[in-house]
Amino acid sequence: MYHIPVFLESCIAGLNIQPNGLYVDVTFGGGGHSTAILQHLNEEGKLFAFDQDADALQNAIDDSRFTLIHQNFRYLKNFLKYYKIEKANGILADLGVSSYQFDQPEKGFSTRFESSLDMRMDQRNDKTAADIVNDYEWESLTRILRTYGELDNAAKIADIIVQQRPFSTTTAFLSALSPIAPRHREAKFAAQIFQALRIEVNDEINALKDLLTQSAEMLAVNGRLVVMSYHSLEDRLVKNFMKSGNFEGNIEKDFFGNPLVPFHCITRKPIVADEIEMEKNSRSRSVKLRIAEKI
């Protein structure tokens, strides 16, 4: 199984699908969400999907209404324009990596396997996790570990990295850090460090900002933006952008005091997983689903 889709029904409901509409799934993966979207479209409907990982292309759906684009979603606007698409009726993003990607040892995302320090979702990019741990300065390592990994002892981790590098494998890297791993929380500690490196390798925060900005531009009036994030930093960007149209969450007003915002928030609070959803897919444990409608 490539990936079990998270919140499938809520995402489909959130997209409020018009059967003859045009939809974009910017994180195709195993195609679970895309398959469900196609089931709600009639013969005039269209679905475009993006994935930057070549492995996802094997899941391409054989359907004349479907187009899969092997690109980063930060180029959403360019590629939709290339296909002569002016507006979309809905855009879905299920951020981060798939279970398949975690389970491929050679990709280096998982702390469970010995592998090279890679962590690229897109093999066409040059920068790997090894480049970060072996070349970045202490200050940058500390910032990445603190911000993307939410690690309190980021400075201490960066100290050890700088003292003991170079590293070439995931296991050598983790064993150098094991002396400072909090007792009984070793697995979480390792996962947070890997998460931080993965976000930096794939420039995930800037890609998300680009996606959100372009979504506001590419959505038709009443079009829906549905985003699932798995990290508080991502969720804050999504929340602020849906509320205000900027990443700081500052609502600007016109001369008459009317708020100038691109979206109406459908979810005031994010939808989070209940026991049933968590049982279906353990990945849903940290998900936050937010839905907004273009004004």
Ligand SMILES: C[S@@+](CC[C@H](N)C(=O)[O-])C[C@H]1O[C@@H](n2cnc3c(N)ncnc32)[C@H](O)[C@@H]1O
């Ligand atoms: C969580 S999985 C999506 C799973 C999918 N919803 C399903 O039902 O199978 C995320 C997918 O998005 C891709 N991805 C993540 N960030 C991306 C980006 N910036 N551009 C394009 N694809 C991206 C990953 O390669 C991965 O295949």
